[in-house]
Amino acid sequence: MRWLRLVHVDPYILALLATVAVAALLPARGVAATVVSAATTIAVGLLFFLYGARIAPRAALDGAQHWRLHVLVMLSTFALFPLLVLAARALEPAVLTPALYQGLIFLSIVPSTVQSSIAFTSMAHGNVPAAIFSASFSNIAGVVVTPLLAAALLTGAGRVGLSAGSITAIVLQLLLPFAAGQLLRPWIGHWLQRHRRVVAPVDRGSILLVVYSAFSAGVVAGIWRQLSIGRVLVLLIVLAVLLVVVLLLTSLGSRLLGFSWPDQVTAIFCGSKKGMATGLPMAAVLFSHESVGVIVLPLMLFHQIQLVSCTGNP
Numbered sequence: 001m002r003w004l005r006l007v008h009v010d011p012y013i014l015a016l017l018a019t020v021a022v023a024a025l026l027p028a029r030g031v032a033a034t035v036v037s038a039a040t041t042i043a044v045g046l047l048f049f050l051y052g053a054r055i056a057p058r059a060a061l062d063g064a065q066h067w068r069l070h071v072l073v074m075l076s077t078f079a080l081f082p083l084l085v086l087a088a089r090a091l092e093p094a095v096l097t098p099a100l101y102q103g104l105i106f107l108s109i110v111p112s113t114v115q116s117s118i119a120f121t122s123m124a125h126g127n128v129p130a131a132i133f134s135a136s137f138s139n140i141a142g143v144v145v146t147p148l149l150a151a152a153l154l155t156g157a158g159r160v161g162l163s164a165g166s167i168t169a170i171v172l173q174l175l176l177p178f179a180a181g182q183l184l185r186p187w188i189g190h191w192l193q194r195h196r197r198v199v200a201p202v203d204r205g206s207i208l209l210v211v212y213s214a215f216s217a218g219v220v221a222g223i224w225r226q227l228s229i230g231r232v233l234v235l236l237i238v239l240a241v242l243l244v245v246v247l248l249l250t251s252l253g254s255r256l257l258g259f260s261w262p263d264q265v266t267a268i269f270c271g272s273k274k275g276m277a278t279g280l281p282m283a284a285v286l287f288s289h290e291s292v293g294v295i296v297l298p299l300m301l302f303h304q305i306q307l308v309s310c311t312g313n314p
Contacts, residue, residue, distance in 0.1 A: 012204060013304055019208045023215035033216070040213040043206035044281040045177040050199065051139065051278070052181020053188050066130045069254075069263050073112070073134045076250050076271030078145055081108035082153060084245060088238070095234055097227070099291065102154055103298040104238070109149040110279035110299065111142025116307065117270045126265025134270045139278055143174050146279075150286055173285045203277065210280045211296075218293025227294070239302045243309060246272045276303040 028036040085108040092101040114135045121131035192199055247268060254267040276299055283296045 015208060016211055019211045020215050023212050024219055027216040027219040029220060036213050040209055040284055043209050044173050044284055047206045047281050048174050049177035049181040052178035053185045054192055066263060068257060069130055069267055070134050072253055072267050073271045077112050077138055080246060080249060084242060099294040100235055103295045105153050106295050107274055107299045107302055109146050110274050112138040112270055113273045113275040114139055117273050120269040121266050124265045127262040131266045131270055142278060143178055146282055147286060207277060207280055210284045214292040214296055235298060236301060239298060239305055243306055273306055274302055276300060
């Protein structure tokens, strides 16, 4: 696939787009929808089990000493992003539909990425141990913080109420598998590291299944008729502006705090990223099948924008 590298297109992004196209043409209905929903539930649990088995903040203990850096990253991830999006509420409904704006809020509360944050930091000669700890801690915290912020900030069609049923779903599908992975990590962590090529298809396949389930349900519910090409283009502009503002503010904040250049790099890259690999499975747990397709669209688009803008090579 040499031509894909030449035009800087990640084959996985093409796989995501193909999955959306399949969902649009062949959405799951009836019994098939029930099977897909059950498979998605299992896939989400497996995904968070693998996250728990691989994330090891203790491996970056030296990076944990930079507590001011980690506080800045956490504030950017779970406070700055939501505040900026809430300040943009005036865009609804004239510029963004209510559903897209709810998706924008969800984007703002998901944790950072792990792989991309570390890779970008390394390429820019930043503080890699600190990036490992910061990105890992963001994902661990996000398992709890993201559902709480979703319940507090989302309204209308995207409303997430922390009822006994929803709390049970979060515990069973997110927290319990994650905790099990953490507990078993001493025995299976090294195996997972050595067999990344075996595990990677499970990761990506699970996310593709979540995407198919979400967009398929949206097609069946008819919500995609509410979106026009113009709305999507406007959303892309809004997401690009959001990323630029966060990059500028994290850069300014790290300089005002007197960070060294490596620490500035880490703060900028870890504090400006949003993780699709974590966010999509969370959305599958938190939202109804009918609304989740539009809810995750801003996150999917932002993911590609952040890759292209920060490196030019996903």
